[in-house]
Amino acid sequence: MSDGPTQAPFALCLSHDVDRVRQTFQPLYYALTERNFSHLRSLLAPGNSYWQFDDIMALEDDLGVRSSFYFLDEKWLFGDKPPWEWLHVDAWKRYTGRYDVDSPAVADVMRRLDDGGWEVGLHGSYDSYTEPDRLEREKARIEAVLDHPVSGTRQHYLNLDVPETWRHHRRIGLAYDASLGSRDAVGFQHGYEPFRPFGDDFVVFPLTAMEVALVGDRGVEAAWVECERLLDEAESNGAVMTVLWHQRYFSEREFPGYRGLYRRLIQAALERGAWVGPLGEYYRAFVDDGRAGSASDREPGADPPRHGPG
Numbered sequence: 001m002s003d004g005p006t007q008a009p010f011a012l013c014l015s016h017d018v019d020r021v022r023q024t025f026q027p028l029y030y031a032l033t034e035r036n037f038s039h040l041r042s043l044l045a046p047g048n049s050y051w052q053f054d055d056i057m058a059l060e061d062d063l064g065v066r067s068s069f070y071f072l073d074e075k076w077l078f079g080d081k082p083p084w085e086w087l088h089v090d091a092w093k094r095y096t097g098r099y100d101v102d103s104p105a106v107a108d109v110m111r112r113l114d115d116g117g118w119e120v121g122l123h124g125s126y127d128s129y130t131e132p133d134r135l136e137r138e139k140a141r142i143e144a145v146l147d148h149p150v151s152g153t154r155q156h157y158l159n160l161d162v163p164e165t166w167r168h169h170r171r172i173g174l175a176y177d178a179s180l181g182s183r184d185a186v187g188f189q190h191g192y193e194p195f196r197p198f199g200d201d202f203v204v205f206p207l208t209a210m211e212v213a214l215v216g217d218r219g220v221e222a223a224w225v226e227c228e229r230l231l232d233e234a235e236s237n238g239a240v241m242t243v244l245w246h247q248r249y250f251s252e253r254e255f256p257g258y259r260g261l262y263r264r265l266i267q268a269a270l271e272r273g274a275w276v277g278p279l280g281e282y283y284r285a286f287v288d289d290g291r292a293g294s295a296s297d298r299e300p301g302a303d304p305p306r307h308g309p310g
C-alpha cells in the first residue's frame with residue numbers, strides 16, 4: 001500500500017456505524033417483524049455480542065488497514081420524544097437502544113480508536129438531518145470526548161434532505177458526508193467518485209454497499225460474487241468504493257458469515273492494489289489534490305433515497 005489514497009488504481013473506504021453498543025430487545029423486534037428467529041439466539045447467549053470494537057481493531061490491524069467509526073448520540077424515547085410516540089414499536093426500536101457517547105466504556109473505545117489511527121466521526125441521530133442545532137450538539141459531545149474536531153458524518157438510516165442536510169453539515173463545520181446510498185441496492189448509482197455538491201471543499205462520499213444489502217436473501221457466498229463484481233467495476237473505473245459494516249454484524253453468533261465476507265473483501269481489494277482506509281483520510285488527499293466532482297458536473301438533488309437502513 002505504498003501509493004497515497006488518490007494515486008492508487010482504486011480505493012476501498014471502510015466504515016462502521018455504531019447504532020447500539022449492546023442488545024436490548026432489538027433481537028425480539030427483528031424476530032417479530034422479519035420473522036427471522038435466529039436473532040433470538042443472542043438473547044439467550046451470555047456476554048454482549050454487540051461489543052465488537054476490539055475484534056474489529058484486531059482484524060483490521062492484522063490486514064494493515066484502518067476504517068471510520070461513526071458514533072450515534074440518539075434521542076431518548078422517554079426524555080426527548082412526546083408520550084404519544086412511546087407506544088410505537090418503531091420508536092422503541094429506534095430510541096430505546098441508545099447509549100451515551102461520554103459513558104466511560106464508550107468514551108474509552110472512541111479514544112482508543114482515535115489514538116490507534118482509526119477515524120471517529122458522527123452518526124447523526126434519526127431526526128438530525130432536519131435539526132441542525134441538534135446535530136451540532138451531537139458533534140460537540142463527540143469532540144469533547146476526543147478533544148479535537150471531527151470531520152465526517154453519516155446520517156442514521158441514511159436520512160437525507162438534499163441538498164439542505166448537506167448545507168447544515170457544512171455550516172456546522174463538517175467536511176464530508178457519507179449518507180448518500182441505499183439499504184436495498186448496491187452499486188455505483190451515485191457515481192464512481194466523491195463529489196463536491198457546492199463546488200467547495202465540502203465533499204459527499206456515495207455509499208456503494210451496506211452489509212445487509214450485499215447479503216440480504218442471497219446469502220454470504222452469493223454476496224461474495226457480488227463483491228467481486230463490485231471490485232471489478234471499481235478497478236475498471238478507478239472508483240472510490242465505500243462500504244458500511246455495522247459493528248454488531250461482526251458477531252458471528254448472530255450474523256454468521258458477515259465478518260468473513262468483510263475480511264475477504266479487504267484482502268481482495270489489497271491484492272488488486274487498492275488503497276484501503278478511512279473516509280477522512282481519503283477526504284484529505286482528495287481535497288489536497290483538488291480532485292474533480294465540482295457542482296458543475298454534479299448537481300445536488302439527484303434523487304437520493306430519503307430513508308435507508310439503520
Ligand SMILES: [Zn+2]
Pocket residue numbers: 017018019123155156157309310
Ligand atoms: Zn445507523
